[in-house]
Amino acid sequence: MSQQPLLEIAGLKVTFGRGAASADAVAGVDLTVAPGEVLGIVGESGSGKSVTMLAAMGLTPKSARIGGSVRFRGQELVGMPQKGLRAIRGARMAMIFQDPLTSLNPVLTIGAQVAEALRLHNPGLSRKAAMARAVELLALVSIPEPERRVRQYPHEFSGGMRQRAMIAMAVANSPDLLIADEPTTALDVTVQAQIMEVLKELRERLGIGLVLITHDLGVVAGAADRIAVMYGGRVVEQGKVDDVFYRSRHPYTRGLLASIPKLDVRQERLQPIEGAPPSLTSRPSGCPFHPRCPLAEARCSSEEPLLRQVGAVETRCHFAERLDDPEGGIVVPFDKAPARKAVGP
């Protein structure tokens, strides 16, 4: 991490609506991605993880107001005119989305869509050369018979093949950063693993920095270098992947971990987190997680905790110290966690 970070997000705020009806989808997020690094952003839907990255790409709808700073290779993107952003989007910074069926244009062939990505950023490239390059790109993401496949339409592709095509399109211009928004959620379990394999391979071969947005800690476990957990429009915990998995100091992260099915540990049942994530329009006061938190006390509803280093991770909880390193790497479910001590005022 000694080099200049690839992506540096600082104090990012994204607000929808105006006046009393306004809502902060992202309420002050700081994140960094180093070149070639894989950052996993984990959170439930509505946690602001997708909006954060859309804002970084400058792809939020016109109605959204954006504050804070997004620096890409040292260059400030917030407030940059669309023309400048377009030169970066798809060239240096690319994005793929959750549902490859709806993310591909149904009336254009796969080849035309991949070739377009190339030609948009290489005006000199001929149509024919772009098509030839598209075939190579499809081969790169292990799509069989790429010469035939380029002429087909998205509906002729299976779900996994579509997502491969999306990836081919995204890496067409060898970007420095690829943002993958729930890339495997819409796919079958077996296909999920293949797509993750493709992403990992690309990262190794092309040295692309990767941001992996997911609601599923399991997906990032094997792929990410670092993890940031988001809740209520903020990062609530971040650290190296092993540290977050084994030395988490945040009750929300622990809740997420307890809700992953594990093969190696016999568990009576999965532990879902009770309650629902906060809605955009009615944010709880203080720590946004306190209504669902088993550790919550009076202080949590009045004072929002700051992100601070506790043990191996950065965490945003008043009572992080109470959550000790779990024994043997196994996360202790809440009901077996150290009994709450009544803390007098």
Added chain:
Amino acid sequence: MAASDGILARTWRRPQWLTLPLIVGAAVVAFWVLVALTFHLWAPYDPLDMVARRLQPPSLAHWLGTDALGRDVLTRTLAGARHSLPIALVVVASAVAAGSFLGALSGFFGGLFGAAIMRLVDITLSFPPVLLAMAVAASLGPGLKNAAIAMVIVWWPVYARLMRAQVLEVKEREHVEAAVACGASRTRLLVVHILSLCWTPVMINATMDFGQVVLLAASLSFIGLGATPPTPEWGSMISDGATHFYSWWIAFGPGMAILAVVLGFNFLGDGLRDMLDPRTV
């Protein structure tokens, strides 16, 4: 809009169904209905009297000028509402009645009878509307009554199709099955349990079509198949205006009147649909 919204919102919250198009549409329609009902009581001139020199451009005495016979164009335009609106009302009402009746029967009973009606609908709808209306009106001979019959013949299939689709849908609903289980008679079933639920879309469509019928009636009169002179009918007034092409004001008033009425009913129908039929919003 934005500024007034802010002020209004604080003092009085506008109901959601009360949209701007609905207000404008209702106001325009109300104006013309009022004119049609009361014009004879306050008309400044007689629409058939030659009150001034012929072909005079708009002036203070004659706001829209005078026509080729020296009649006041504004008076005739306003008086036109007393012809155009009742005709449209009769045509729409008859088309709705005939079309809904046949469509409902077709949807409810189905079978050969229902299919026969729908084929007749298909055939009628294969004609370009104005051409069919012209052909029918020409066959029956000129005159407002025959033009009205022609327009009903052109328009009923629209409602037959609409009503049939409605009946077919409502027929499948549970409360109808419940009524069958309770031993309701077929007529009672159709009238009480099914038709009562089919009216909304038919009425919305009728409102929207009203303006189009006014337009069609004016077209027929323009061709010379509807109202006959000296009736102050909008279409035939525009026809006069076309003859005296350089006196643009003769056609101006009646044209604006048609435009206003068609737009008014369009807005009103749109507003009604948003209000009554939340599915389409």
Added chain:
Amino acid sequence: MQQYILRRLLMMPLLLLGVVTVAFFLSHVTKGDPLSSVVSERQMNNKVVVEAARKRWGLDRSLPDQYRIYLGNLVTGDLGTSFRTKRGVGEDIADRLPATLELVVAAMIVGTGCGIGLGVLAAHKRNEAADHGARFFALIGSSIPVFWSGLILLYLFSVQLGWLPGAGRLDARTAAPPFVTGMFTVDALIAGDLQTFLQALGHLILPAFVLGWAVMGIISRLVRASMLDVLNQDYVLTARAKGAAELRVLLHHALRNALIPTLTIIGYSFAYLITGAVLTEAIFSWPGIGSYAVESARALDYPAIVGVTIIGALAFLLANLVTDVAYALANPKIKLG
């Protein structure tokens, strides 16, 4: 889908037979005696003349007989003889078809072109002033009587401003270009006569706009709705993420998808155009089928008006069929399905 088109094709003759039958009976419910159009009023009391006319026009046969003859004639392309011009209705229509075709095609280009443009603009500037403006302009087009907008615009642009020529297809002193298609703009180009071409084009602008304005409303409304739908799709976000410029996103990615549902409306707007052409031609002294229909209707010339009605219905049915096929071809999913 193929089956659907096949079924539509099979339905065509049946619908046509229905149309023809309706048209035939229409001309027989007439209260006015068709003879009064052929025989002058003074001769009406002359039995010999009346009988001769009756026989000449086949009015002495029974109704089913007349129907059979009528159908037989139609199959051979004989639409009957006009009372007014004393020529075959088919010939009359064939003579006037090119003028109408030229007008309708031009109006279609204006109507769909502007309609799509307005729809895209309105969707892009949703709920902004441009959106309201575009929608209102389009709505006026479908609410305004063409025989009035034609009149007013002709007065404004031809008489007052003098920017555009008056009614008719060419200036009074210009000879028509050598006949090839009968469409003056095309024929003038074929003949290499640029001056006549420009003149014909000038004469075409106003009527084509007046007629095209009438269909702009329907088309732009539908394009706007489907553009709004399409702009919310993920693949539009993908296109933006690729770095495509806004115009390219709108036209290359969104519009292509939005046009597929719009195709269905083209058959419908064609009906609108035929309807509108009748009245537009009357105002612009455009010597096409429309003004022929109006002249025939005014003269109570039944064979002519029924003939035009049949041709109109035929065109209408064909347009709908073509639209269906085009819809199937435009959608890659349907093509292979």
